[in-house]
Amino acid sequence: MKAIVDCNNFYCSCERLFQPHLKTTPLVVLSNNDGCIISRSDESKRLGIKMAQAYFLSKPLLKEHGITAFSSNYNLYGDLSKRVMETMQSMLPANCVEVYSVDEAFVDLSQVPPRDLSATVKELKERIFQWTGIPVSIGVAPTKTLAKIGNYLAKGNKEKSKCMLLLDTGGKVNAALKRTPVDEVWGVGKQNANKLEKFAVKTAYDLKQMPEEWARQHLGGVVGVRLIKELNGVDAIGLDEPLTTKKMVSCTRRFGHPLTDLAQMKEAVAMYVSRAAEKLRRQNSAAKKMTVFVIEKALNRGDIYKPNEPINLDINLPVASSNTNDLIKPAIELLEQLYKPGFIYEKAGVIFSKLVPVSSLQANLFTPPATNEQRSLMNKVDNINFSMRNEIVKFASSGIQRPWKMKQELLSQKYTTRWNDLCLVS
DNA sequence: TCTGGGGTCCTAGGACCC
DNA sequence: TCTGGGGTCCTAGGACCC
Numbered sequence: 001m002k003a004i005v006d007c008n009n010f011y012c013s014c015e016r017l018f019q020p021h022l023k024t025t026p027l028v029v030l031s032n033n034d035g036c037i038i039s040r041s042d043e044s045k046r047l048g049i050k051m052a053q054a055y056f057l058s059k060p061l062l063k064e065h066g067i068t069a070f071s072s073n074y075n076l077y078g079d080l081s082k083r084v085m086e087t088m089q090s091m092l093p094a095n096c097v098e099v100y101s102v103d104e105a106f107v108d109l110s111q112v113p114p115r116d117l118s119a120t121v122k123e124l125k126e127r128i129f130q131w132t133g134i135p136v137s138i139g140v141a142p143t144k145t146l147a148k149i150g151n152y153l154a155k156g157n158k159e160k161s162k163c164m165l166l167l168d169t170g171g172k173v174n175a176a177l178k179r180t181p182v183d184e185v186w187g188v189g190k191q192n193a194n195k196l197e198k199f200a201v202k203t204a205y206d207l208k209q210m211p212e213e214w215a216r217q218h219l220g221g222v223v224g225v226r227l228i229k230e231l232n233g234v235d236a237i238g239l240d241e242p243l244t245t246k247k248m249v250s251c252t253r254r255f256g257h258p259l260t261d262l263a264q265m266k267e268a269v270a271m272y273v274s275r276a277a278e279k280l281r282r283q284n285s286a287a288k289k290m291t292v293f294v295i296e297k298a299l300n301r302g303d304i305y306k307p308n309e310p311i312n313l314d315i316n317l318p319v320a321s322s323n324t325n326d327l328i329k330p331a332i333e334l335l336e337q338l339y340k341p342g343f344i345y346e347k348a349g350v351i352f353s354k355l356v357p358v359s360s361l362q363a364n365l366f367t368p369p370a371t372n373e374q375r376s377l378m379n380k381v382d383n384i385n386f387s388m389r390n391e392i393v394k395f396a397s398s399g400i401q402r403p404w405k406m407k408q409e410l411l412s413q414k415y416t417t418r419w420n421d422l423c424l425v426s
Numbered sequence: 427t428c429t430g431g432g433g434t435c436c437t438a439g440g441a442c443c444c
Numbered sequence: 445t446c447t448g449g450g451g452t453c454c455t456a457g458g459a460c461c462c
Contacts, residue, residue, distance in 0.1 A: 031430035038430070054429040072430085101433095101462045189460050220459065223436065250432060257427075298429085305429045349431090407428085434461075443451080 001114075001168065002239070003107040003121060003140045004147045007084060008155070008163070010103035010134070011039035014080050015070050017133045018415045018423055027068040030055050033254050033406040034071055042158075043067075054305065071408040077102060079416045083132045091124060098239050106144060108239045114168065121164055141167040144237045145230035148186040149176055149204060173233065177205035187227050192219060208232055245283045245355070251276040252349025255404040258297045262339050265294070265348060266332050267399030272350040273324060273331045274391075274398055280322035280352060281382060286361060287352035288320040290327065292334040295347040310349075313338055320356050323374055324381075327352075328397055 007013060011029035016022050026043035030036065036054045047065050049058060055069070062069060081102045088097050088105060096108040112120050121138050128136050137158075139150025146167055153176055154165035167173045183193035185204050195218060201207050208231040215224030229236040251272040259265050269292065280287055293312035298305065313334045321327060331350055381393045413421035 033428085033430070035429050052429085056428040059428095104462075187460070191459065221436065223459085246433075248433075252431065254430070307429080347430095351432095406430095432462090434459105436459085437457090439455090441452100441454080443453100444449105 001109045001112070001117060001140055001142055002144055002147050002235075003109055003124075003138050004100075004144070004151045005088065005105050005107060005124065005128075006137050006139075006151050006155075007081075007103040008135045008137055009039055009041050010081075011070075011072060011077055012041040012044075013134050014077050015073070015412055016041075017080070018412070022068060025068060026065060027070065028058075028062070029070045029072055030410065031072060032408075033256065034069075034409060035254065037069075038072070069410050071411040073412050073414065075414045075417045076412065080132060080134060084128055084134050084136070087128050087131045088124065091127060095241070096239075098241075106147070106239055109140065117168065118164075118166055121166070125164060135163070137163040139165050139167070141173065142233045143230040143235050144239075145186050145227065146173060146176075146233065149180050149184070152184055153179060170233075174205060177208055177231065178203055180204040182207050185227070185231070187223065195219075204231060245285060245357075246279075247355060248351060248353040249276050249279045249283075249285070249287070249355065250349060250351040251279070252293075252347065252351070253406055254347040255345070256406050257404075258344045258346045259404055260342070260344050262336070262341070264399075264404050265339065265345060266335060267397065267402065268404045269331055269335050269348055269350060270328050270395060271398035271402075272348065273327050274395055276350050276352055277322055277324040277327055277378075278382060278385075280355070281378060284358045285355040286320035286322040286358050287317065287327075288354035288356060289314060289316050289352070290330060290334070291351040291353065292331050292338065293349050293351075294335070294338050294345050297344040297346040307346075310347075311338055316354075320354075320361055322358065323378055324395060325374065328395060332397075 012027050015027060015029065024043070026047055027041045028037045028044050028049060029039040031038045034055050036052050037049060037058060038052065040049050040051065044067055047061070047067065049061065049067065085097065085099050085105060088107065092107065093111060098106040100106055109117060109120065117140060121140055125136055125138055128134060137151050137155045139147045139152070139154055141147040141150050150165040150167045154161040154163050167176055180203060182188055182196050182201055182204055185207060188196070196207065201210065208228070210228060212225045212228050215228045216222070218224065219227065226236040253268070253272065255268060291312050291314035293310040295310050296308045298307050315330055315334065317330065335348070384393050385391055415421055415423055
């Protein structure tokens with residue numbers, strides 16, 4: 001059997017932890033730039049706040065109900081996520097926890113005897129809460145896809161299910177599938193849901209009945225076949241060893257306000273390069289390919305917000321690199337080619353791909369690889385920035401004033417990762 | 427005035443090889 | 445009137461996830 005452990009309203013739960021007076025009041029957490037709502041407490045959900053709603057459109061409703069809003073505080077969420085995962089790992093045999101996202105992990109329970117499943121899961125949940133203060137929901141079933149469905153249903157009825165649902169018999173599985181709309185199935189997105197509607201497939205149970213060959217044709221080939229298998233209790237998505245090195249790394253941001261000025265956009269792109277290169281160095285990778293994109297400001301049509309498509313350019317670097325200094329210049333050149341005077345831009349980004357381990361760096365005949373001095377300089381910059389405060393040392397080309405910087409007006413403190421922000425108990 | 431960011435996997439089709 | 449077949453590798457784009 002497999003379990004999915006999912007933190008409830010994760011970002012909201014993190015904020016509450018250090019502001020206990022908000023324990024029962026409705027709150028929401030906003031995306032970068034305070035753009036839209038990406039986490040809601042149960043109270044906010046009940047008040048009709050929708051996921052991904054634009055913040056500025058929701059303001060009246062938030063005010064009316066006295067809902068507290070926070071900018072996203074990724075230092076805090078990242079640290080608490082780590083604690084939750086470590087708590088689970090400490091309770092289970094090695095390699096039984098697959099960290100799936102910041103607030104979710106799959107757990108291999110194949111070594112737990114069936115009659116102990118329920119108690120084990122309960123203890124997992126209770127200890128995570130006791131050690132970290134974060135409430136979780138757990139779904140248990142023979143496959144990952146079914147476990148996800150168990151979790152979805154457990155969350156939907158927190159009082160009754162106590163946030164846990166065990167689907168350990170065919171009867172329970174079928175009953176659960178019949179109650180689950182097909183678009184809630186893991187792996188069925190908007191496009192597939194539309195398609196399924198035409199075939200009169202409405203619930204997860206309907207989908208389970210469909211033949212694999214049909215899925216191969218209409219549901220994205222092998223992906224669809226796997227999905228049907230999983231719904232039928234046949235394990236088709238194993239417990240992955242967590243991906244330790246990423247295959248691509250990026251930094252992309254919407255500007256604090258739309259930009260027309262090339263100089264300011266250059267600063268922003270230089271900063272994105274710095275951040276993405278930092279990620280490269282952290283996993284000991286170097287990039288052979290770099291892509292820069294910009295997005296023009298969307299027309300305000302008053303109805304549904306529809307962003308423009310990105311316009312991008314890429315280059316293959318002469319030598320794979322993770323050195324910020326090497327990477328800023330070509331990035332700026334790409335930006336200069338993309339930029340059109342008079343146009344208004346709302347977003348830009350840098351993506352590094354074709355990553356290779358630093359240890360295997362191949363020198364090009366004409367371009368020396370980063371010298372040891374350069375690498376040691378980057379190490380020192382990273383160490384200072386990590387231990388003191390983000391970006392205490394930065395490249396001048398990434399700007400000092402930074403008028404393009406994103407908005408974060410409702411940010412809480414870094415309670416767990418910065419000495420000055422520690423809570424005081426008096 | 428103001429609408430997130432960062433990933434993965436799969437497939438089809440083109441380029442190239444013998 | 446007639447012009448091979450079978451591979452591999454790479455990339456762009458689409459779908460999905462949180």
